[in-house]
Amino acid sequence: MLNIEFFQNIKSELSEKGCKLIAVSKTKPIEDIYEAFSYGQIDFGENYVQELCEKEKSIQDKINWHFIGHLQSNKVKMIAPFIHLIHGVDSFKLLEQINKQAAACERIIQCLLQVHIANEETKFGFDAKEIQELLDSGKIQSLKNISVNGFMGMASFTTNEKTIHTEFSSLKSIFDGSQSYNESNVQLKELSMGMSSDYKIALLYGSTMVRVGSALFGERLYVKKENL
Numbered sequence: 001m002l003n004i005e006f007f008q009n010i011k012s013e014l015s016e017k018g019c020k021l022i023a024v025s026k027t028k029p030i031e032d033i034y035e036a037f038s039y040g041q042i043d044f045g046e047n048y049v050q051e052l053c054e055k056e057k058s059i060q061d062k063i064n065w066h067f068i069g070h071l072q073s074n075k076v077k078m079i080a081p082f083i084h085l086i087h088g089v090d091s092f093k094l095l096e097q098i099n100k101q102a103a104a105c106e107r108i109i110q111c112l113l114q115v116h117i118a119n120e121e122t123k124f125g126f127d128a129k130e131i132q133e134l135l136d137s138g139k140i141q142s143l144k145n146i147s148v149n150g151f152m153g154m155a156s157f158t159t160n161e162k163t164i165h166t167e168f169s170s171l172k173s174i175f176d177g178s179q180s181y182n183e184s185n186v187q188l189k190e191l192s193m194g195m196s197s198d199y200k201i202a203l204l205y206g207s208t209m210v211r212v213g214s215a216l217f218g219e220r221l222y223v224k225k226e227n228l
């Protein structure tokens with residue numbers, strides 16, 4: 001169920017900063033999506049391919065679907081026809097696959113490169129050096145059916161706020177340091193960072209998209225492991 005008061009508060013907080021809310025509806029029923037939609041929310045984030053495809057099929061409304069999970073190359077095909085933005089692209093191989101499937105659908109798919117900023121080993125993504133090498137290589141320019149719009153990052157899962165500040169700040173510097181890359185399909189405008197527990201910190205470092213789930217829809221009751 002949507003927490004309407006939180007929704008309205010975060011919407012006004014974000015609009016002051018020019019930041020977009022991605023409502024993370026993973027594991028939540030489509031009724032929750034309809035409810036948020038009725039309040040004007042059109043951007044929703046999911047991180048399991050199969051669940052996303054089922055929801056996309058059963059909802060007729062014009063929703064912007066964001067894929068925020070770890071995407072496997074062999075599943076790109078399933079979301080290519082409709083996906084609005086893929087947040088967590090963490091390899092060149094995956095970019096190539098997205099490009100191929102986008103071409104097959106005659107679409108241009110928007111992507112964000114995931115940057116590894118957390119301490120934990122388990123978080124996917126490029127590190128600062130790999131991002132720079134990829135952008136320097138010019139290899140993305142030939143992928144005409146994708147558009148790289150910015151970066152995405154996840155802070156460590158910790159209650160130590162100082163760590164979170166350091167991590168978001170490092171992503172912001174990588175982002176700022178990459179602004180000279182400007183190609184027809186590489187325009188780094190978006191910085192997707194911040195979740196329920198840390199979006200306020202992310203806003204201090206220039207987040208343009210926060211991905212908020214549990215604070216909006218309540219705690220998730222189960223975790224699907226299939227795609228992790």
Ligand SMILES: *Cc1c(COP(=O)(O)O)cnc(C)c1O
Pocket residue numbers: 024026047068069154194195196197211212213214215
């Ligand atoms: C689940 C998830 C979120 C939302 O997390 P909450 O803590 O529920 O706000 C954000 N980003 C990613 C990548 C996620 O998997």
